[in-house]
Amino acid sequence: MFVLPNPDYRRHPKFAFPDESSEASREADGLSLFLPAFTRSYESWLKVGYPDYGSDTPSGQPVLDEIQRDGVALLTVPAELKARMADATAATFAGIEESIRAFAGRPKFRHMNVMFERSEHGPLYKVVNQALDAIGVYEVARGYLRTPVKIRKLFAQVNNQDETARRYGPIDDDGLPALKTDYWHIDSDVWPCLKVLIYMSEVGPEQGPMRYVPGTHKVLTSFELIARKTNDTLKLPVPLFVSLPDAFRVHALFGPYLNGDEPEALAMLSKERVLCGPGKDVVLFDNNGVHRGGFVRSGSRHIIQCLFEPA
Numbered sequence: 001m002f003v004l005p006n007p008d009y010r011r012h013p014k015f016a017f018p019d020e021s022s023e024a025s026r027e028a029d030g031l032s033l034f035l036p037a038f039t040r041s042y043e044s045w046l047k048v049g050y051p052d053y054g055s056d057t058p059s060g061q062p063v064l065d066e067i068q069r070d071g072v073a074l075l076t077v078p079a080e081l082k083a084r085m086a087d088a089t090a091a092t093f094a095g096i097e098e099s100i101r102a103f104a105g106r107p108k109f110r111h112m113n114v115m116f117e118r119s120e121h122g123p124l125y126k127v128v129n130q131a132l133d134a135i136g137v138y139e140v141a142r143g144y145l146r147t148p149v150k151i152r153k154l155f156a157q158v159n160n161q162d163e164t165a166r167r168y169g170p171i172d173d174d175g176l177p178a179l180k181t182d183y184w185h186i187d188s189d190v191w192p193c194l195k196v197l198i199y200m201s202e203v204g205p206e207q208g209p210m211r212y213v214p215g216t217h218k219v220l221t222s223f224e225l226i227a228r229k230t231n232d233t234l235k236l237p238v239p240l241f242v243s244l245p246d247a248f249r250v251h252a253l254f255g256p257y258l259n260g261d262e263p264e265a266l267a268m269l270s271k272e273r274v275l276c277g278p279g280k281d282v283v284l285f286d287n288n289g290v291h292r293g294g295f296v297r298s299g300s301r302h303i304i305q306c307l308f309e310p311a
């Protein structure tokens, strides 16, 4: 079983700040913001709780077993549907490539990840829906989440060699930046915890495939899970975040603040799975497990990211 490593935020240079107010007053200010948000989020968590790690589907989908055990599975979109998705997305991906090229500094996430408006991209929503249905994603989601889901939003994301280098520096032979734990995170949304990425370009080890640490989707207590997500959404000023009591000073995005040599980090690194393979173009995952992706060493990676909501 894994324990998620927790960075020493109080000593990390990125969290340094001028020491003006007293520790006690910062702690009180931090708590007065953190606790109401934590309570709200915990209440919504209590309505849903953990997914069902033991359910079955009517047709006995092996993918559900994989999600329950590992938190992640690789699937394949039927070729005819994939071709229709490619037609419906080519212009958007080309536009993002262009805006990354035109951007002088380090591109931000929002430069690379753009929503497909449903009003403009109705046919894309339709074909993605058809594909997810055909490969059993909805059936698996119903078993895992105990309730049916549908697409909430689709996003286009581009990662390429150029922006990766600008953001992370060189990528090594294992597909990792200098800080081996960089970008490790769990997601901040409380529900539903399933998400899909569809590779729209050829993605091999060099094109920044998604990476996931199997089994980590089940390790966090409800308390820690919600505390991490609360801080990710709340974005407290640094002096308040670092002054929170230990149990609340945890974050959904933790990889960038580790050293990379913590024993828990090394254990997770040795188990991390790189999600690509011949013909595989769909990553279905529980976003409460530790994951990351987009460290492109050569070329580009184009993905459609699918978010869900109750059907």
Ligand SMILES: O=C(O)CCC(=O)C(=O)O
Residues within 6 Å of the ligand: 187, 195, 197, 208, 209, 210, 211, 287, 291, 292, 293, 294, 305
């Ligand atoms: O870029 C990636 O592969 C990671 C994507 C991710 O973190 C997410 O969709 O939640």
Ligand SMILES: [Fe+2]
Residues within 6 Å of the ligand: 185, 186, 187, 287, 291
């Ligand atoms: Fe994520």
